[in-house]
Amino acid sequence: xxxxxxxxxxxxxxxxxxxxxxxxxxxxxxxxxxxxxxxxxxxxxxxxxxxxxxxxxxxxxxxxxxxxxxxxxxxxxxxxxxxxxxxxxxxxxxxxxxxxxxxxxxxxxxxxxxxxxxxxxxxxxxxxxxxxxxxxxxxxxxxxxxxxxxxxxxxxxxxxxxxxxxxxxxxxxxxxxxxxxxxxxxxxxxxxxxxxxxxxxxxxxxxxxxxxxxxxxxxxxxxxxxxxxxxxxxxxxxxxxxxxxxxxxxxxxxxx
Amino acid sequence: xxxxxxxxxxxxxxxxxxxxxxxxxxxxxxxxxxxxxxxxxxxxxxxxxxxxxxxxxxxxxxxxxxxxxxxxxxxxxxxxxxxxxxxxxxxxxxxxxxxxxxxxxxxxxxxxxxxxxxxxxxxxxxxxxxxxxxxxxxxxxxxxxxxxxxxxxxxxxxxxxxxxxxxxxxxxxxxxxxxxxxxxxxxxxxxxxxxxxxxxxxxxxxxxxxxxxxxxxxxxxxxxxxxxxxxxxxxxxxxxxxxxxxxxxxxxxx
Numbered sequence: 001x002x003x004x005x006x007x008x009x010x011x012x013x014x015x016x017x018x019x020x021x022x023x024x025x026x027x028x029x030x031x032x033x034x035x036x037x038x039x040x041x042x043x044x045x046x047x048x049x050x051x052x053x054x055x056x057x058x059x060x061x062x063x064x065x066x067x068x069x070x071x072x073x074x075x076x077x078x079x080x081x082x083x084x085x086x087x088x089x090x091x092x093x094x095x096x097x098x099x100x101x102x103x104x105x106x107x108x109x110x111x112x113x114x115x116x117x118x119x120x121x122x123x124x125x126x127x128x129x130x131x132x133x134x135x136x137x138x139x140x141x142x143x144x145x146x147x148x149x150x151x152x153x154x155x156x157x158x159x160x161x162x163x164x165x166x167x168x169x170x171x172x173x174x175x176x177x178x179x180x181x182x183x184x185x186x187x188x189x190x191x192x193x194x195x196x197x198x199x200x201x202x203x204x205x206x207x208x209x210x211x212x213x214x215x216x217x218x219x220x221x222x223x224x225x226x227x228x229x230x231x232x233x234x235x236x237x238x239x240x241x242x243x244x245x246x247x248x249x250x251x252x253x254x255x256x
Numbered sequence: 257x258x259x260x261x262x263x264x265x266x267x268x269x270x271x272x273x274x275x276x277x278x279x280x281x282x283x284x285x286x287x288x289x290x291x292x293x294x295x296x297x298x299x300x301x302x303x304x305x306x307x308x309x310x311x312x313x314x315x316x317x318x319x320x321x322x323x324x325x326x327x328x329x330x331x332x333x334x335x336x337x338x339x340x341x342x343x344x345x346x347x348x349x350x351x352x353x354x355x356x357x358x359x360x361x362x363x364x365x366x367x368x369x370x371x372x373x374x375x376x377x378x379x380x381x382x383x384x385x386x387x388x389x390x391x392x393x394x395x396x397x398x399x400x401x402x403x404x405x406x407x408x409x410x411x412x413x414x415x416x417x418x419x420x421x422x423x424x425x426x427x428x429x430x431x432x433x434x435x436x437x438x439x440x441x442x443x444x445x446x447x448x449x450x451x452x453x454x455x456x457x458x459x460x461x462x463x464x465x466x467x468x469x470x471x472x473x474x475x476x477x478x479x480x481x482x483x484x485x486x487x488x489x490x491x492x493x494x495x496x497x498x499x500x501x502x503x504x505x506x507x508x509x510x
Binding site for chain 1 (some may be wrong): 376
């Protein structure tokens with residue numbers, strides 16, 4: 001269980017999160033929605049201990065990680081795999097070496113074994129043909145897929161974290177990434193996906209959290225989200241579900 | 257508030273400087289990363305170091321020739337060029353070239369990695385970014401800057417030789433004899449210690465400013481500029497301090 005207990009966070013004078021409390025199970029499929037600058041990505045970074053909250057506590061499976069350093073957080077971080085916005089692939093390494101990054105450091109596999117494992121993972125996300133390309137030679141969709149492949153390489157994480165995985169992609173590629181995210185969670189593995197695209201969110205998740213002005217405005221199912229009469233949410237979901245009862249029934253929880 | 261931030265930055269800088277150095281003797285060792293950095297810093301900088309030091313040696317010899325010929329003391333060109341290049345100009349000029357090429361590269365590369373979340377990725381994967389990114393660059397600078405300085409000094413002396421023989425029409429044998437005479441343990445030590453200090457300073461300053469990058473392209477420009485400016489200033493200041501200490505320790509009278 002991931003627990004954020006009355007967490008507040010600021011970037012300098014700008015308050016991003018105020019007294020946010022939420023609990024997320026490792027098997028849950030959760031999307032955090034909200035406008036730009038509402039603190040969605042900040043929550044992912046807080047969960048990984050890449051940022052420390054100004055106030056409140058963060059507990060991962062009962063362990064309070066608040067304020068801990070990189071060394072103490074290593075085991076906690078190994079429970080997650082994160083796909084950052086834009087992929088965050090290492091520019092100086094080709095696709096094979098990006099995916100093999102952790103394998104080379106943490107395993108004693110031979111070069112042949114590593115290549116076979118990398119090919120297997122790349123095939124599972126549909127980009128095996130890109131194995132020898134450099135990151136700058138990849139399209140946006142391939143970039144995200146390779147980043148997901150790298151997240152899968154070493155171990156079987158308990159939970160995936162996706163930071164805006166479909167941003168900047170055309171509808172077809174965005175749909176493919178959503179399908180991949182849904183497939184990866186089929187064996188009971190949960191994820192937290194951060195996005196501002198409601199249409200993509202509705203394809204993959206069971207639970208929706210909506211942030212507004214640094215506070216938790218909504219926490220519920222897709223159907224509840226689409227039926228919500230909270231003005232801030234109504235504006236946000238209007239792109240996929242204009243006002244009217246039929247749309248909410250059709251769209252709510254429609255997975256890819 | 258500014259003073260508090262400055263003190264906090266200084267504390268972070270000292271911590272990174274120490275951890276970057278201590279990483280050399282603490283596991284895990286990232287040999288491959290260090291070799292890649294050494295290739296970039298050493299082999300990649302060789303040509304520019306050779307060109308710059310060659311012309312510095314030639315210019316110095318030319319200036320000395322012009323002044324000493326008025327005094328009828330052109331035979332001393334070799335000695336003065338030798339002392340200047342071995343003790344002072346060789347280490348400093350090579351360090352400045354190293355800063356411009358390698359230091360700026362370190363800061364901009366690490367800054368780009370910060371902005372592209374690659375440093376965060378390294379942390380999430382369980383690696384210590386200081387050990388993975390800073391220590392290999394410290395090792396690379398500590399080995400390659402002294403190596404480049406030796407080559408730079410040799411090339412500078414060759415440049416001085418060329419001017420001494422073909423422009424000032426002095427004896428080449430006497431020039432090399434003068435150089436050999438000034439290559440005493442004291443003179444060599446006075447110049448040989450500096451590149452290690454300069455290399456360490458360049459690496460930690462440029463890594464720190466690179467890893468402190470915030471705020472997109474403008475932030476990257478600022479951190480790269482800051483890395484180069486701070487390194488140059490620190491090289492010049494530390495050169496003076498080292499010269500003062502080394503002259504005293506090695507028994508030179510001033």
